[in-house]
Amino acid sequence: MKAQTKCMRLQRHILTMIASSPGCTFQDIVAAYNGIHQSEEIRYSLRWLERRGAVQVQQNATSIRCYPTGKVWSGMITV
Numbered sequence: 001m002k003a004q005t006k007c008m009r010l011q012r013h014i015l016t017m018i019a020s021s022p023g024c025t026f027q028d029i030v031a032a033y034n035g036i037h038q039s040e041e042i043r044y045s046l047r048w049l050e051r052r053g054a055v056q057v058q059q060n061a062t063s064i065r066c067y068p069t070g071k072v073w074s075g076m077i078t079v
Contacts, residue, residue: 007041007044007045007048010033010037010041010042010045011045011048011049013033014029014042014045014046014049014055015049015054015055015068017029017032018055018066018067018068019068022066022067022068023065023066023067024065024066025063025064025065025066026042026043026046026063026064026065026066027063027064029042029046029066030042046066052071053069053071054068054069054071055067055068055069056068056069
């Protein structure tokens with residue numbers, strides 16, 4: 001349960017960061033959490049948010065950009 005709470009907290013933080021800075025890159029998110037979370041944890045949380053439709057991820061040859069969709073689901077804080 002503790003790991004799940006940590007993951008949900010990370011997802012909320014990532015969603016807040018993407019909402020406040022639309023188009024931020026995956027590297028921006030990793031840099032913001034450098035030393036706190038591993039990039040694998042961030043990647044997992046970002047994919048989880050994308051599967052639930054909370055963020056849109058666009059990948060090109062040089063970067064991965066993240067955009068909020070505005071979709072909210074139960075159990076998640078609205079940003």
